[in-house]
Amino acid sequence: MNDAPAEARQSREMAAALLSWYDRHRRALPWRAAAGHRADPYHVWLSEIMLQQTTVVTVGPYFQKFLAAWPTVATLAGAPLDDILKAWAGLGYYARARNLHKCAKAVVTDHHGVFPDTEEALLKLPGIGPYTAAAIAAIAFDRPAAAIDGNVERVVSRAFALREPLPETKPQIRDLTRAMVPETRAGDFAQALMDLGATVCTPRRANCLICPWSGSCLGQAQGIAEDLPRKRPKAPKPTRHGTVFWIARSDGAVLVRARPEKGLLGGMTEFPSTQWTEGAEPANPLSQAPLGTGWRKLAGAVRHTFTHFHLELDVWASEPVPRDGCDLPGCRWVDPVDLPAEALPTLMRKVSAHAQAAGDD
DNA sequence: AACTCGTGGAG
DNA sequence: TCTCCAAGAGT
DSSP: OOOOOHHHHHHHHHHHHHHHHHHOOOOEEEEEETTTTTOHHHHHHHHHHTTTOOHHHHHHHHHHHHHHHOOSHHHHHTSSSSHHHHHOOOTTOOOHHHHHHHHHHHHHSTEEEEEEHHHHHHHHHTTTHHHHHHHHHHHHHOOOOOOOOOHHHHHHHTTTTTOOBBTHHHHHHHHHHHHHHOOSOHHHHHHHHHHHHHHHHHOOOGGGGGGGGTTTTTHHHOOGGGOOOOOOOOOOEEEEEEEEEBBBBSSEEEEEOOOOOOSSSTTTEEEOOOOOOOOOOOOGGGGSSSSSSSOOOOOSSSEEEEEEEEEEEEEEEOBBBBSOOOOOOTEEEEEGGGGGGOOOOOHOOOOOOOOHHHHOO
C-alpha cells in the first residue's frame, strides 16, 4: 500500500479522465471564460464570494446585477457600502458583502487595482479563505492550487472510500486532491472536479453509470458511494420569538433603522423589534416600541429559519403617527414604495409583505 | 475547534 | 412539514 510511483500514476490518470470529461460536458456559466481562455480575475473573485454556501441558480442574477453596476474592482471599491448592501439584499451571509467592499478597497490601495496571482497573497485579503484563494489562483491564474469545497469533499470521499466522518478526514482529502492537481490546466481541473460533484456525484445520487471515475472509484467498488461522506449529526434548531413593530406615519412612511454592524444581518435595514429570545416572549413587548399608540396585533405571524434557529415574529401595528415631531435617533422614515430598494434582508421583506397585506383588508 | 452567519430548492 | 445542503469565512 506504499507504492508511491503507482499512486502518482493513478492520480495523473484520474486527472486526465476528469479533464477529458470536462472537455465534453463543460457548462457555460456567466463568470466562466470560453474554453481555452483565462477568466477575468475580478469576475472569478466576485462569483466565488457569491457562491460561498450559495447555489449557482441563486447567484446568477446577483452576479449580472453587480457586474452591470460595478464593472471593475475599482468602481466597486469606490461605491458606498450601503449601495453594496442594497444590491446584496436577499443573498444572505451579509458579512460577505462587507468583506467584498473591504477586499475591493484593499486590491485598489495595496495592489494597484490588480488582483494578486498567488494563493498566499489572495489568502490575506478580507473574505478570501483557503477555498476561495485556491479557486482564484487556479481559475484566474492557472496556478496548481487545490480548491476544496463541499463538492470536492464529497467526490474525493467517495473516490477513495473515506469511511471516517468529516471533518476528521479533511487532511486526507486535502492531500489526495493536491496529488491530483495537474501542472497544466489547473483551473479547468478545479472547475471540473466541482462540476462533477454538482452534476454527477451529487449528495443523494452518485450516478456512477455516467461518471468518468467509475473505473477507479473505491466507494462505488465497495457499494458505499452514496453513504459518503459521513458526517457528525447536527444539533436541533431551537425556536426564538419576538415582536416587530410596523409604525406608519400619517403620510404612509414607515419607521426603519439599521442593525448593528456585527452579528446577525449586520448592517442591514430592519423594522424596530424586541430582542429575539428563546422560550416565552416578554410579558409586555409594546413597552419596547420606540413610539406609537393604539396598537393592534396583526393576524398570523412571520416565520423564518436561519442557519441555527427558527424565528417566529408577531407583528404589531400602531395608529398613524403625526407627520412632524416624531424623529428618533438612528431611525428613518421610508415610503413603502421605496422599500424594495432598501437593504432589507428576506426576513424583513416578509414582515413588510405581512403588514401591507393586513393593511389591504 | 466549535460556533456563528441567510436563503431557497429538493426530496 | 422537515431535513439537508450549496463553489466557506471569521472568530
